[in-house]
Amino acid sequence: MNTKVAVPTRNGQVDDHFGHCEFYTIFNIVNGKVQNEEILKSPEGCGCKSNIGSILAGMSVTVMLAGNMGMGALGVLNHFGIEVIRGCSGNVHNLIQAYLEESITDSGQSCHSHENCDHNQK
Numbered sequence: 001m002n003t004k005v006a007v008p009t010r011n012g013q014v015d016d017h018f019g020h021c022e023f024y025t026i027f028n029i030v031n032g033k034v035q036n037e038e039i040l041k042s043p044e045g046c047g048c049k050s051n052i053g054s055i056l057a058g059m060s061v062t063v064m065l066a067g068n069m070g071m072g073a074l075g076v077l078n079h080f081g082i083e084v085i086r087g088c089s090g091n092v093h094n095l096i097q098a099y100l101e102e103s104i105t106d107s108g109q110s111c112h113s114h115e116n117c118d119h120n121q122k
Contacts, residue, residue, distance in 0.1 A: 003029040004061040007092045014088050016067035025092050053080040
């Protein structure tokens, strides 16, 4: 089974707010092992206002391991068929190993406020 997993990243760590991350580390998982990884520069703007959902879906990403995000961003990613697991932290390589070991779960928590992001902007 092949799966592509995206992790919002800054300095090798899970970025706590995916919409403002430096880049996404995308892991290509084949038969339960990381086959390779690639870097996708983060688009400008907040996650719920950017086109990151369509970009990731176009790259066949089906899972996002994230620190936190608002409900708008969660809805956008889910709309594109991307399962989001929130509450992730730490080194991205340790995180992907924990994902492969099925030892992480979604925190169920979304952030309710954003710095430098106007969600009422049209």
